[in-house]
Amino acid sequence: MRVKALESLLVEKGYVEPAALDELIETYETRVGPRNGAAVVAKAWADAAYMQKLRTDATSAIADLGFIGRQGEHMVALENTDDTHNMVVCTLCSCYPWPVLGLPPVWYKSPPYRSRAVSDPRGVLDEFGVHLPESVGVKVWDSTAEVRYLVIPQRPGGTDGWTEDQLATLVTRNSMIGTGLALKPGQVKP
Amino acid sequence: MNGGQDLGGVHGLGPIDPEADEPVFHAEWERTAFALTMAMGFYGLWNIDKSRHAREAIHPAKYMTSSYYHIWTDGLIRLMLDAGLVVPGEVHLGRQEVAPRDLHRGPVTAGEVAGILGRGGPADRPLDAKPKFRPSSKVRAVRMNPTGHTRLPRYLRGCEGEIVSHHGGHVFPDTNAHGKGENPQHLYTVRFAARELWGDKAPANDCMHADLWESYLVQA
Numbered sequence: 001m002r003v004k005a006l007e008s009l010l011v012e013k014g015y016v017e018p019a020a021l022d023e024l025i026e027t028y029e030t031r032v033g034p035r036n037g038a039a040v041v042a043k044a045w046a047d048a049a050y051m052q053k054l055r056t057d058a059t060s061a062i063a064d065l066g067f068i069g070r071q072g073e074h075m076v077a078l079e080n081t082d083d084t085h086n087m088v089v090c091t092l093c094s095c096y097p098w099p100v101l102g103l104p105p106v107w108y109k110s111p112p113y114r115s116r117a118v119s120d121p122r123g124v125l126d127e128f129g130v131h132l133p134e135s136v137g138v139k140v141w142d143s144t145a146e147v148r149y150l151v152i153p154q155r156p157g158g159t160d161g162w163t164e165d166q167l168a169t170l171v172t173r174n175s176m177i178g179t180g181l182a183l184k185p186g187q188v189k190p
Numbered sequence: 191m192n193g194g195q196d197l198g199g200v201h202g203l204g205p206i207d208p209e210a211d212e213p214v215f216h217a218e219w220e221r222t223a224f225a226l227t228m229a230m231g232f233y234g235l236w237n238i239d240k241s242r243h244a245r246e247a248i249h250p251a252k253y254m255t256s257s258y259y260h261i262w263t264d265g266l267i268r269l270m271l272d273a274g275l276v277v278p279g280e281v282h283l284g285r286q287e288v289a290p291r292d293l294h295r296g297p298v299t300a301g302e303v304a305g306i307l308g309r310g311g312p313a314d315r316p317l318d319a320k321p322k323f324r325p326s327s328k329v330r331a332v333r334m335n336p337t338g339h340t341r342l343p344r345y346l347r348g349c350e351g352e353i354v355s356h357h358g359g360h361v362f363p364d365t366n367a368h369g370k371g372e373n374p375q376h377l378y379t380v381r382f383a384a385r386e387l388w389g390d391k392a393p394a395n396d397c398m399h400a401d402l403w404e405s406y407l408v409q410a
Contacts, residue, residue, distance in 0.1 A: 003219040003263055005284025007226060013290040015233075015275065019300040021225035027307065028224070029214045069310040074357065076379075091198035091343050093242055094258060103224070106216075107208045109258040115200040118345060118398050119388055127206050137395035138384075142198065144341045145360060145377055145401035146238075146313035179208075 033102035036067045037150060038171035040100055041182075042164040044077070045155040055079070058150065062100060072099035072148055078141065078178070079152045085132055087125070087178030088141045088149045089117035095143035100150050101176060108177065118142060128179040151175065153182040191337050194253030195246035198345040199388070203254070223259040227266045232298045232306055235273045238313075239367035243339040244268045315374035317359030321404070323378060327353040328410040331380070331402065339367035342406045346398075350410045351382040354399060362403055376404040 010016045040062055044051040053061040058075040062068075075097060078086035090096065091114045096104040107113050116124050121138045125131070132138065141149045153175040159167060169188050174180030197203075215221045231241065245265035246253070253261060270276045273291070280287050298306065323329055331346045341363050359374035366372050380402050384392035 003222045003226070003259075006263070006267070006281065007222050008284045009276065009280050009286065010226060010230070012286045013276070013280075015290065015293070015297055016226060016229045017297040017299055020229055020298050020303055021222070023300040023303040024225040024228050025215075025221045027303065029221070033214070069308040070306075071310070073310045073312040074314065091345075092195050092341060093245065103214055105208065105212050106258070107206050110206070111197050111200070111203040111254050112206045114197040115203050116206075119199040121396060122393065124206065128208065134393065134395065137397070138393070139396070140398045142343065142398060142400040144343065145357075145363075145403070147357060147377075147379070147401050174208075 028098075028103050032099060034100075034171075034173035034176065035168070036065070036102075037097070037100035037173070037176045038168040039065055039164070040067070040077075040150065041152055041171045041176065042167035044152055045159075045167050046162075046164050051079075051152075054152065062150070067099040069099055071095070072097050074147045075100075075150060076147055077150050077152050078139070080154045080178075082154075083136055084139055085125075085130075085136050085178065086139045086141065086149075086151045087117060087121055088143065088151060089114060090143040091115070091118055092142075092144060095146075095148065097148035097150055101173060105173070125179065128174065130179065130181060151178040153180075156182050156184045158185045191243075191246060191339065192335060192344060193246045194248065194250030195242075196344050197254075198343045220259045223263045223266075227262045229298055230266060230270065230275075233293055233295075235275075235293075236269050237361075237366055238311065239339060239361070239363040240369070241265060241269060242363070243367040244272075246339070313361045314357070315359045315361060315372060317374050317376065319376070321356055321376040321378075323353045323356070323376075323404070323407065323409075325353050325355060329353060329378075329380060329407040330410040331406055332408060336364065338364065340364050342402060343400070345387055346382065346400055346402075349382055349386050351380040351386065354379040354381045357401070360403065362405075364403075378402055378404070378407070380407070 044054050054077040058077040062075050094109040121140050170183040172180050175182045245261050248264055275291050330350045333348045357377040360377040361372040362375050382398050384396035
């Protein structure tokens with residue numbers, strides 16, 4: 001396999017240390033992922049002051065929860081409302097907010113999503129099972145620079161008095177990209 | 191460049207087909223491709239814009255039909271060849287043929303990884319020049335077709351929009367990708383009505399946003 005050969009070569013030439021490669025893989029496979037973003041959204045739902053900080057300085061609000069660094073240096077939060085649904089894409093490559101969502105799924109990086117997210121977002125949403133009435137405007141955000149976007153989905157009803165940990169179970173990765181909605185209380189897998 | 195990467199509005203690419211409960215990596219080689227790309231990037235011999243350009247320079251037919259970690263691997267090989275870190279025969283055989291380039295430091299260690307990732311690579315830069323536009327300014331994206339790197343996608347060129355927000359000075363990818371300096375410019379988020387981009391059949395309520403550098407824009 002070509003990649004394996006490349007790894008052997010770069011280790012032989014002293015350019016990479018195998019333990020560092022393992023650390024990189026483990027970081028994104030086990031520690032950095034959409035649970036981080038779900039904690040941000042749950043806090044925003046539960047704490048109006050935190051939501052306000054997310055609106056005005058998302059990078060620092062997200063850093064308050066310890067989520068910082070690569071591919072999250074300049075964060076903007078996009079709040080879904082009764083009349084606005086936000087959806088994020090990178091038509092030119094695979095830009096994605098790593099500290100809060102981890103590495104992007106294959107479909108996010110692939111030509112079908114990248115081509116149609118901007119030209120037919122409602123058709124794309126239909127494919128994800130999200131059917132929006134015409135009265136809800138769809139706002140698409142193409143990540144063409146180093147600004148990274150996190151969608152704050154609407155808080156589902158029937159969650160009054162829930163703790164942030166409980167609320168976070170309703171927040172899916174796709175709801176933070178904008179290709180999904182937050183789960184309703186009865187939809188959470190045990 | 192008008193390459194395979196500039197996908198906004200392309201037709202005929204099929205269903206999105208999201209995978210349920212998708213794992214972070216699908217195979218060991220994907221883990222390795224990811225980690226090698228990251229670890230070699232840490233030397234700072236190339237920047238993020240040059241990396242993107244190395245990937246988009248892949249032939250469009252191959253780009254559109256390759257998995258993303260294949261694209262990353264191809265890009266990494268191109269960057270390492272350009273930087274004189276490896277020679278083609280070595281890549282082919284997976285064995286050293288020429289001495290390594292002296293990079294004036296050893297490889298990044300496992301203990302250094304968290305710190306490097308945490309610091310990230312902020313792209314904002316101080317800028318003395320005043321911004322030309324302000325929120326609600328009407329602007330038009332310029333028509334241009336550079337053969338080098340740019341972050342102005344084709345589907346926005348020539349179209350009229352409105353400034354939504356201003357992000358201050360940011361590194362300019364069109365020069366930074368080619369070793370011609372960071373040349374920071376004001377960066378703006380610009381909103382375009384779906385109908386301005388896609389015609390009358392687009393929903394009246396919908397809009398697209400992109401983050402665009404000042405030289406991509408003129409007053410409308």
